Amino acid sequence: MENKNNIYPIFDRMLTKQDKEELLGQRSVMIWFTGLSGSGKSTIAIALERELHKRGLLCRILDGDNIRSGINNNLGFSEADRIENIRRIAEVSKLFIDSGIITIAAFISPNNDVREMAANIIGHEQFLEVYVSTPLEECEKRDVKGLYAKARKGEIKDFTGVSAPFEAPQHPALALDTSMLTVEQSVNKLLEMILPKVQM
Numbered sequence: 001m002e003n004k005n006n007i008y009p010i011f012d013r014m015l016t017k018q019d020k021e022e023l024l025g026q027r028s029v030m031i032w033f034t035g036l037s038g039s040g041k042s043t044i045a046i047a048l049e050r051e052l053h054k055r056g057l058l059c060r061i062l063d064g065d066n067i068r069s070g071i072n073n074n075l076g077f078s079e080a081d082r083i084e085n086i087r088r089i090a091e092v093s094k095l096f097i098d099s100g101i102i103t104i105a106a107f108i109s110p111n112n113d114v115r116e117m118a119a120n121i122i123g124h125e126q127f128l129e130v131y132v133s134t135p136l137e138e139c140e141k142r143d144v145k146g147l148y149a150k151a152r153k154g155e156i157k158d159f160t161g162v163s164a165p166f167e168a169p170q171h172p173a174l175a176l177d178t179s180m181l182t183v184e185q186s187v188n189k190l191l192e193m194i195l196p197k198v199q200m
């Protein structure tokens with residue numbers, strides 16, 4: 001039996017991702033950086049965001065600083081917590097993506113399984129995996145945060161690249177070795193890939 005209270009007219013529905021994209025005049029994608037600590041993920045993410053912003057494109061960066069200190073401040077570095085860390089990052093990213101925003105995540109995300117989980121949550125068709133493939137020796141030489149030195153001394157256990165494995169992505173949308181590319185060159189390669197996908 002039809003009950004008119006159960007009929008929801010179209011204007012009662014939540015606006016869609018497409019509505020948001022129309023409003024912003026852009027299409028959203030997920031740029032998922034993966035790579036060793038110190039490989040250049042955050043540096044490139046920040047430079048990329050500036051270039052996209054200059055072109056009138058709205059972006060959101062998610063990185064260790066705004067995630068580990070906030071939504072994930074109850075998580076540690078156990079295997080289960082590392083997976084939960086990435087799961088939440090992917091779920092939060094999806095909210096931004098669904099709001100039409102170009103979302104950029106910069107996390108080590110060291111194995112195929114966690115990256116696959118993130119892609120499944122976000123949707124493979126809008127998930128662009130960018131492998132910052134800077135060799136370990138170069139990352140360790142930079143040692144921006146002094147973490148490699150600590151890991152070598154055994155002060156940090158399960159440190160990716162030193163005492164925990166990093167699985168290179170098999171089919172990244174793009175690979176950037178920052179021992180060979182300047183930040184500007186990396187950003188230009190990214191823009192070439194991203195602009196056709198996001199501009200309306």
Ligand code: ADP
Pocket residue numbers: 035036037038039040041042043044106132142144178179181182183186
């Ligand atoms: P991650 O986010 O991967 O841990 P960061 O971006 O925090 O890495 O650190 C990378 C470091 O390497 C920064 O200090 C950056 O200035 C330096 N660096 C040197 N050359 C490059 C390059 N060509 N591309 C990116 N980063 C570079």
